[in-house]
Amino acid sequence: MADPLHQFQIQKVAELPSFTVGGVVVDMSITNSVLAMMIAVSVTLLFFTLTTARASIIPGRGQVMAEGLFTLINDMTESIIGHDGKKFMPYVFTLFLFILSCNLLGMFTYFTATSQVAVTVTLAAMTILVVIGVGVLSHGLGFFKMFVPSGVPWYILIILVPIEVIAFVMRPVTLTLRLFGNMLGGHIVLKVFAGFIVTTAAMGIGGWAIGLASLSTMVALTTLEFLVAYLQALVFAVLTCVYLGDVVNIGHH
Amino acid sequence: MTAVPTSAAPNTEGDVATSAPDTAPATTTVVSLVPGHGDDTHAAGGQTGAHGAGDHTTGTVGTTEHAKDHGSGGLPQLQTEHWAGQIVWLLIIFTVFYTLMATVFTPRLRKVISNRGSTIAEDLANARANRDEAEAQAKDAAAETAAAHTASRKLAAEALARSNAEIAAQTAAEDTKLNARLSEAEARIRAARDTAMAHVTEIAGETAQVLVEKLTGKPATAAALKSAFGKVS
Numbered sequence: 001m002a003d004p005l006h007q008f009q010i011q012k013v014a015e016l017p018s019f020t021v022g023g024v025v026v027d028m029s030i031t032n033s034v035l036a037m038m039i040a041v042s043v044t045l046l047f048f049t050l051t052t053a054r055a056s057i058i059p060g061r062g063q064v065m066a067e068g069l070f071t072l073i074n075d076m077t078e079s080i081i082g083h084d085g086k087k088f089m090p091y092v093f094t095l096f097l098f099i100l101s102c103n104l105l106g107m108f109t110y111f112t113a114t115s116q117v118a119v120t121v122t123l124a125a126m127t128i129l130v131v132i133g134v135g136v137l138s139h140g141l142g143f144f145k146m147f148v149p150s151g152v153p154w155y156i157l158i159i160l161v162p163i164e165v166i167a168f169v170m171r172p173v174t175l176t177l178r179l180f181g182n183m184l185g186g187h188i189v190l191k192v193f194a195g196f197i198v199t200t201a202a203m204g205i206g207g208w209a210i211g212l213a214s215l216s217t218m219v220a221l222t223t224l225e226f227l228v229a230y231l232q233a234l235v236f237a238v239l240t241c242v243y244l245g246d247v248v249n250i251g252h253h
Numbered sequence: 254m255t256a257v258p259t260s261a262a263p264n265t266e267g268d269v270a271t272s273a274p275d276t277a278p279a280t281t282t283v284v285s286l287v288p289g290h291g292d293d294t295h296a297a298g299g300q301t302g303a304h305g306a307g308d309h310t311t312g313t314v315g316t317t318e319h320a321k322d323h324g325s326g327g328l329p330q331l332q333t334e335h336w337a338g339q340i341v342w343l344l345i346i347f348t349v350f351y352t353l354m355a356t357v358f359t360p361r362l363r364k365v366i367s368n369r370g371s372t373i374a375e376d377l378a379n380a381r382a383n384r385d386e387a388e389a390q391a392k393d394a395a396a397e398t399a400a401a402h403t404a405s406r407k408l409a410a411e412a413l414a415r416s417n418a419e420i421a422a423q424t425a426a427e428d429t430k431l432n433a434r435l436s437e438a439e440a441r442i443r444a445a446r447d448t449a450m451a452h453v454t455e456i457a458g459e460t461a462q463v464l465v466e467k468l469t470g471k472p473a474t475a476a477a478l479k480s481a482f483g484k485v486s
Contacts, residue, residue, distance in 0.1 A: 005327070005328060005329055006329075008328065008329040008330055009329045010329065010332070010335040010339075018338070024337050025334070025337065026337040026338055026341050027334070027335070027337065027338040028338055028341065028342070029338060030342075031335060031338065031339070033335070033339050034338070034339060034342040034343075034346075037342065037343060037346050038346060041346050041349070041350045044350070045350070045353060048354075048358045052358060052361045052362060052365070055361060055362070055364075055365040056365075057365075057368060057369050057372050059365075063365075066358075066362060067362060067365070067366060070359070070362040070363075070366070071366070074363075089359065090351065090354050090355035090359045091351065091355075093354055093359060094347070094350055094351040094354045094355070097350075097354070098347060098350060113343075115330065116330050116339060117330045117331065117336075118330070118333075118335065118336040118339040118340055118343075119339060119340075119343055122339075122340045122343050122344065123343075123347075126344075126347070180330070184328070184330070
């Protein structure tokens with residue numbers, strides 16, 4: 001059976017020079033992961049260019065899809081973050097579309113960039129830096145009030161504040177691992193069942209039955225993976241909104 | 254790290270799962286497209302040993318150690334030599350994507366949606382105004398009809414009253430005329446009767462004189478007739 005992990009192997013597509021920053025070698029070669037991100041983003045940009053180029057009051061099919069995605073994130077940012085949600089809408093929208101397009105591209109057998117820890121950890125770090133930046137910029141040192149719930153006696157705060165801090169620190173970690181784990185697990189399972197079909201089909205009539213069962217499972221899992229691809233993008237976007245809402249509305253709750 | 258060369262050395266079997274992380278530090282010199290195959294593994298192992306024996310100054314080795322702690326199954330994602338490139342590319346791609354979304358597509362979509370909203374609101378307002386106007390007109394028309402109704406009813410009543418009055422006046426005039434003629438006739442009749450009654454005495458006197466003359470042979474005196482009338486009447 002083919003190695004189910006081979007699909008995650010980084011391979012160079014085009015060699016580019018590398019440089020070193022602070023002892024870290026940054027190889028700028030275009031790998032399959034980078035190419036997948038480029039394709040996903042290009043396709044998304046092309047989609048939005050085509051659908052909104054001649055946007056009209058009475059929308060066409062493409063425009064309905066583009067507006068549907070826009071409205072989904074726009075309503076979400078406004079309902080979760082509140083009045084200031086409009087400011088963060090482009091970031092959340094970009095994040096959502098980036099993850100969604102990478103996930104969906106992964107469903108079309110090329111490469112799933114979001115199954116790379118390097119990618120998910122960067123997205124999570126970016127998000128938590130935006131959250132901290134927004135918190136510090138809008139509240140200054142008041143940002144740290146976030147870890148001190150109001151109206152709680154001091155002897156409970158001794159326990160509560162560390163818990164709040166740990167919970168906050170764990171946020172980017174969970175963001176990273178949730179997306180990475182879902183993509184990794186889904187694609188490994190797909191690969192394993194696909195491998196079963198080939199292996200068992202070579203065993204004769206008895207194997208065909210198992211192969212057929214694997215095939216139907218594979219079809220079902222593929223639909224499930226499409227759901228997961230969308231859902232993980234949405235979950236990432238929702239959590240980004242929740243975290244942003246937490247810092248924007250410090251002292252309001 | 255000291256255990257790395259010894260663990261990498263017996264790996265000639267080519268076990269992909271365990272040898273994958275061992276090849277991880279081979280970034281600068283050995284570029285292995287498919288790590289964990291035969292000679293590459295040896296070379297990589299040697300390289301790792303060289304790095305491992307030396308001081309851990311380079312960041313790559315440091316992060317590799319970190320990845321090794323997690324990398325129980327040798328996931329390709331944990332080979333950190335590909336991380337830096339991916340992260341830098343991701344930041345570039347994401348920045349371009351974000352810039353385009355924030356400056357072009359989000360405002361465009363927001364504008365279309367708000368335009369649609371205002372168009373719908375405008376149309377609704379127009380429709381509402383039209384409806385109100387129509388309702389007002391209908392109300393006016395109803396009021397006019399009602400006014401016309403009352404006017405015509407008044408007119409009819411007036412006409413009726415006028416004709417009634419005329420009829421009454423005419424009747425009264427006719428009545429007076431008739432009454433006059435009636436009283437005139439009555440007066441005439443009364444006069445005729447009186448005349449007739451006056452003639453009755455005369456006729457009776459003449460008749461009585463004739464009768465008396467025929468019976469007695471001589472005409473009766475007026476005094477005798479008068480006394481006789483007095484006895485009769």
